[in-house]
Amino acid sequence: MENLKNTAPLEDFNWDAYENGETVSNASHDEMEKAYDNTLNKVVDREVVDGTVISMNKREVVVNIGYKSDGIIPLNEFRYNPDLKVGDTVEVYVENQEDKKGQLVLSHRKARAARSWDRINSALENEEIIKGFIKCRTKGGMIVDVFGVEAFLPGSQIDVKPIRDYDVFVGKTMEFKVVKINQEYKNVVVSHKALIEAELEQQKKEIIGKLEKGQVLEGTVKNITSYGVFIDLGGVDGLIHITDLSWGRITDPREVVELDQKLNVVILDFDDEKKRIALGLKQLTPHPWEALDANLKVGDHVHGKVVVMADYGAFIEIAPGVEGLVHVSEMSWSQHLRSAQDFMSVGDDIEAVILTLDREDRKMSLGLKQLKADPWETIEQRYPIGSRHTAHVRNFTTFGVFVEIEEGVDGLIHISDLSWTKKVRHPSEFTQIGAAIDVIVLEIDKDNRRLSLGHKQLEENPWDVFESVFTVGSIHEGTVIEVQDRGSVISLPYGVEGFATPKHLVKENGTQAQLDEKLPFKVLEFNKDARRIILSHSRVFEDAARAEARAEERAERKAAAKKNVAKKEEAPIQNQTASTTLGDIDALAALKEQMEAEQK
Secondary structure, eight states, X not given: OTTOOOOOOOTTOOHHHHHTTOOOOHXXXXXXXXXXXXXXXXXXXXXXXXXXXXXXXXXXXXXXXXSSSOEEEEGGGGTTOTTOOTTOEEEEEEEESOOTTSOBEEEHHHXXXXXXXXXXXXXXXXXXXXXXXXXXXXXXXXXXXXXXXXXXXXXXGSOSSOOSOSGGGTTOEEEEEEEEEETTTTXXXXXXXXXXXXXXXXXXXXXXXXXXXXXXXXXXEEEEOSSXXXXXXXXXXXXXXXXXXXXXXXXXXXXXXXXXXXXXXXXXXXETTTTEEEEESGGGSOOGGGGSOTTOOTTOEEEEEEEEEETTEEEEXXXXXXXXXXXXXXXXXXXXXXXXXXTOOTTOEEEEEEEEEETTTTEEEXXXXXXXXXXXXTHHHHSOTTOEXXXXXXEEETTEEEEEEETTEEEEEEGGGSOSSSOOSXXXXXXOTTXXXXXXXXXXXXXXXXXXXXXXXXXXXXXXXXHHHSOTTOEEEEEEEEEOSSOEEEEOGGGOEEEEOGGGGBOTTSOBOOTTOEEEEEEEEEETTTTEEEEESHHHHHHHHHHHHHHHHHHHHHHHXXXXXXXXXXXXXXXXSSOOOHHHHHHHHHHHXXXXXXXX
C-alpha cells in the first residue's frame, strides 16, 4: 500500500476507446478524425447536389449525398418517375444540414424547381425528350408536372388521333417534347404527339409510296364528321367523303359507319405532296342503276321517297342510288308559279309517273300531275260558254282579275266585266286576293288554256232600264263622291255614277260644289253603249231662271196686245172718216203678233 500514489487522470485520455478495448493516443485520434472528415463532402445549406438512392419504401426514399448522415425524401416527390430504383442518381436540395433530431433535410422537388427553367430551355433548344407527370385536366387539355414546373399539354397534342376520354391520362407519366416557352409569363407548352409524328411521317411515306388507285385496303374508322369519315390505314389516314359512302343520299355518315369499325375501302385518289388520300366505300358495290329493272319504261308508275327539295323541283329516290327529278311544272296542271315546297317535303312517300328515262346518263324525270286527267281535254263539256261557276281570285293586273275555277283551270275577268254601274279603276277596289267570286264563261281559249270570264253578266244590263229613267233634261238628286281637275264623279240613284265638268258644278251663289255635297243635277247626255251620263247642277237653276224670264216676257206681250186691241176698237168712233194713221199701223202689228203667239 505504501507504493500507491494519489495521481490525477490524464486530461486527453480517450475513455470511449478504452471502453471499446482500443488504445489510441490523442495524436492518433486527431489524425483519424481528420481522415474521416476528409472522406465527407462539404455541404452548404440551400445548395443543389447529386445524391444516390440507397433505399426506398412506399412512403420515403433514403438518399446519400456523401454527408455524415443520409437524407429522407417523401416518395411523392418522385411521382413523375415511377421507375425510380435503388442506385439511381437524383438531384436534391439541401434545406438543412442538421435539424433538431440531427437529421439531414433534403428536397427533391425544390432541387428540380431550382434547375427547372434551365433544363426546360435546354430541352427546347436541343429538342430533348423529357418525362412529365400528368396531374389533372384543365380547359382544352392537361396540366403536366415537368421538373417541378406546371406545363400545359393541349388536347390536340396528346395523340395523333382524336382523344375521346381525357381522364384516362390523369396520373400517368409520359414522354414529352417542349414546343413553346413564354419567358415573361413562365408558361410552358409540351407535346406528346410530336414524339410520334416523326415516326408516323416516315410510315406515311412508306405507305403512300405503295398506294395505287383502285387498290382495296382494310382500315378502321378513326373519326366521323359532318362531311365524311376518316379511316386509319395503319399509320396514315384517308378520308371517305359523305358522297362516297353510299349510292343513296345520306345526311349523316353515322347512318352508314360507326367509330372503330373495320371495313374495306378503295383508293380513289391520293396526293404524294400533301399526303391526302381520297377513299371510297360505295365503289365496292355495283351502281344501283345497273341493277334497275330492265322492264321499267316511260309511262310506268313508281313509288319513292323525297330526298332533296329545291324551288325548281324535288328529287325522288325510287331505289337506293336511283333518283328522279319532279320539276315543279310537273307537279300540278295549274300554270301559277309556285314552289315545290307547296306540294311535298323531304321524307314524303309519293307516287309518280316516269316521263323520261336515260339509262346511259342515269337520269330520270318524273311527273305527279300525270296521275290526274288534264282538265283542258274536256273543258268545253265541263265549262261551256254561258255556264256559271265559283272561282277564287289569284292575282290582279291593271286590266283585270286572274281567277282559278279549279286546279289547272284559270280565267280572266276583264275590268270592264266586273260591274255594270260602278266604274272600277283597279280590281282591288272590287275584290281581294283569295276571295271567292261568281263568274260566267264568256269565251274558251283552249290553245292558251285560258277562259274569258265575266261577273257583271250574272245580272241583266240595268242600262236598258236606266235609259228611260235618266232621260236628257230629267233632274235627279246626286252626291259628289270624287273631285278631279277635269270634273267630279256624281253618285246617282240605283248605284249609277255620272260626271260633271267644273263649269257645271257652280252653285247659284257662285261657289263650287264640294266633296260629299248633295245637290240636284240635270242630265245633259245619256250614252247607254258607253255607260256614260253627263250631268250639270248649274243648269238646274239656270234653266229655271230662263223659263221664268220667258214666262214674264210672254205675259208682258199679252198685256200689250190687249191694250192695242182696245185702242183699235175706239179709233172708228173718234174719227171714222179719218184716214189710216201710224197708230192704226201699230195696232195691226200688235194684233198680228198676238195671233202668232196664240198659234204657237
